[in-house]
Amino acid sequence: MDIQNGNSILQVEGLNVSYKSFKAVCDVSFDVKAGEIFGLLGPNGAGKTSTLSAIEGLLKPQSGSIFISGFDVKKKPLHARANLGVQLQSTSFQPELTVSEIIKLYAGIYCVPLTSEKLESILKDIKLEESAGKRFGELSGGQKQRVSLVLATIHDPVLVLLDEPTTGLDPQSRRQLWERMEKMREKGHGVLLTTHSMEEAEAVCDRIAIMDHGRVLTVDTPQTIIERHRNDPEVISVSRKGKITLEDVFIGLTGRNVRA
């Protein structure tokens, strides 16, 4: 499959995911294009992580189709996963392994040739050259996130999934991560990220989908979504500074109630 900017590299169609009688994802459809950062927004329990888990192949959807780079996740799971890079919400690698050993492990899994020069340059790129021999369990939260992100892209995947990647990061680390995402976009990767940060969504996402109760409420560019809902009474009622922001639209669409 020829991947060019603007081509759909992820197609989700009519996705339904249930946990026993609870419907976590209801008839969700969207696509992510090459060279695009797509944000999936929603309050806790909206179905973002379930949607991502179905794309990753960790959950079996009840119905619907998912294609990654043209490969059906159900019929060709290994081909689909080979074209996918993932940073999970709770990042964990064997705590006994060092940073270098973890990078070697994942490079080996993806059959990526890894010379000592390349390993050094990867470590330098994530500013962990001094911590190469440190065990993963000894790293700080930000350092773990950087390792996790580099492993998600070590095989140069067509699509990168980032599940709340900036949670718990300081502003410097968050900015650095945004820059990395933008670099991925420049290289033609598609990025699908979930986030609770409206600032992040506005700053880096080309398009966003707002989800609630397992359904996609709206999909478009952040600016278009703001314009579209600017005059909704629910949005105006939650506006705090007179100026309508993406957060106002988000709360207007999903409600004020705090989710468990």
Add this chain to the structure above:
Amino acid sequence: METMVPKTSAALSSLLRADFITQWRNRRSTVLILLVPVIILISWKGAIDKLGATFALSTCITLGLMAIGLMGYSNAIARDRDKGIFQRLRVTPVPTWSIMVSRLIVQFAMTFLVTAIVFFAGYYIDKITLQPAGYIVTFFTAIVGGALYLGLGQMIVGLVKNAETVNSTTRLVYFVFIMVGMFGELGVLGEQFKEAVHWSPYGTVKHILAASMQPSTWNNDATMALLITIAYATIFGLLGIKRFKWSTQ
């Protein structure tokens, strides 16, 4: 930009390297697992003539195999599942069976190690020697016995989700197996109990190990014990695989 599916053999060799390093880094717990049979051999030093060399060696290897399957394997699997390490590996293009096969290969290497250490300790502490065929056959039956306890460990992590509960359950099962197995085998708990222990996972493994140390004495009883050991390993393993969840969520 499309990425091809990597070769399973290459992925498996990377997983194996990482799993062996992890096992090495956890060498303190490995040493403890290996130490139990050696301590028992030392404590039985004066009683080897009464107990018999094959009784002592087979008991010690059985306890070592039990510790590997129940204390080592199942707790490591429960911890990695709890921490999400398996979920991270499952989103890569490696077949999920290869993740477990890699773990099992490391545990079978541990089985070889515990058997070899018991033989060394038996020789240096009690001057026990076997015929070469005895050593070779015992290594094979240790693999079969090891598979039984790995299957039992797999069944426990399949049935119990919480890592701490897995830890306490395996300790309890280990303790019960040692106490009931050893006392039952000696007839302290009655003849019926002795017979039940003989065909239990403890008794059959011990039986095939003892018989394989003297291959010339292998009889129908030993063959029956071998078949039952394989049956136990298959049932425990299949049940453990069927009920196993890769994530605790």
